[in-house]
Amino acid sequence: MAELPALVVAAGWGLPTTTGSAVVDDSDRDRLLHGAGRDRLGGLLAAAVGDGSVVVSADLAAEVTATWHEQLAASVTVECLVPPVADLLHGAGVDWRLTKGPALAHLDYPDPSLRPFGDVDVLVRPGQWQVALDALAEGGWVRVSPELAPGFDERFGKGATLTNAVGLEVDAHRRLAAGRFGLRLDSEQLFEDVEWLELGGRQVPCLAARDRLLHACFHASLGGARRLRAFRDVAQLLLMTEADWEGAVTAAERASVQAVVASAVVETWRRLGLATEHPALDWARGVRVGAVDRRALRLFEEERSYAQQALTAVPDLLGRGAGRYLWALAVKPGHRAAAPAPPRTATHP
Incomplete structure (x- = not known):
């Protein structure tokens, strides 16, 4: 699904962009708030609403501010x-x-x-x-x-x-x-x-x-x-x-x-x-x-998946531990004690 234009405008707020402005109607309310919450764009979205780059109703503007404040509170806790x-x-x-x-x-x-x-x-x-x-x-x-x-x-x-x-x-x-x-x-x-x-x-x-x-x-x-x-x-x-x-x-x-x-x-x-x-x-x-x-x-x-992404390293590891790398990816840690030892080959330095 394409990004909601208002979220793109918010993500580029304060930067030289071609996205201009966006108007959010009630039908996109949930997408806007979900996207801002999922990606923690609350601060940038609030700024874009504040200067009119993103146009929303007064009620939705209040919800945007509330989302931003929730994210700020969470950030302070983490910091x-x-x-x-x-x-x-x-x-x-x-x-x-x-x-x-x-x-x-x-x-x-x-x-x-x-x-x-x-x-x-x-x-x-x-x-x-x-x-x-x-x-x-x-x-x-x-x-x-x-x-x-x-x-x-x-x-x-x-x-x-x-x-x-x-x-x-x-x-x-x-x-x-x-x-x-x-x-x-x-x-x-x-x-x-x-x-x-x-x-x-x-x-x-x-x-x-x-x-x-x-x-x-x-x-x-x-x-x-x-x-x-x-x-x-x-x-x-x-x-x-x-x-x-x-x-x-x-x-x-x-x-x-x-x-x-x-x-x-x-x-x-x-x-x-x-x-x-x-x-x-x-x-x-x-x-x-x-x-x-x-x-x-x-x-x-x-x-x-992590496994598919991790396997991208295998070509670089041939002759430098590829076998042990593959073994570790294939055997779940919880089952390791019952698993047979990996074969000893030239790829296990």
Whole structure:
């Protein structure tokens, strides 16, 4: 189903776009509120209603404001998790970065209330993964799903979702994505620079703007829900923050993940109806994506299962652990004790 025009206008609010304005009648009320709630577009939609870019009835305007305020309350609750999480990780000597939600809201948007979020995302430096998980466990954070196999996270995995006693989430990342492209990008390079944000009296380390852009592109192209806000983040970093896109491209090309960045940039312009030109768009339009990368991207675009997305890494792992990787994906952790040992072949170094 095509995006509701009013949501596209809201997602592009404050950016140079061609979407103009939109009028919402009563028949689209539920679609508008559902979309704003699902994608946490409450702040941008409220701003668009406020300046007349999105025209709604007085009653619907009140409901939009209520949706935004609910999202703000949830964001404040989640943001309060950052200082104690920072204390746990710093106390264990872990090098980490805050990314996505709170980092983008405070560092890249003119008003953090425009960019609500629902969880805390942290990227952990390679080699410190288990130390980080142990530190979070001591603070009461429980992993939702077990590791697929001992050592799988560090060698192959994207990360883990952890929850506390009241069901709030911290997403700990070892890599920026599952599968082919996540394995190609060495997360170590994302720790070369840091940008600091003060939250709750703590100095919190965040990804540098160039790396926030890289992560935003990964989320837009490879995220579990490739919705309007993900593309707004890419546009925000390129057009408003003016992040070092050439540095992001250099890092992507070095890791052979330029297809991810190019796809995200081109689709950002298409989904948001951006009117302005940008050198990053010129670069993205000129990227030639190979057939294997194109097929892999399509699996993420179609939001296929985790297993299908993870299998995109297999061609890159042939001779470098493909057998053990496939074994871990095939055997459910709960059944692992009863399963026979994987065969020993040359692909199991």
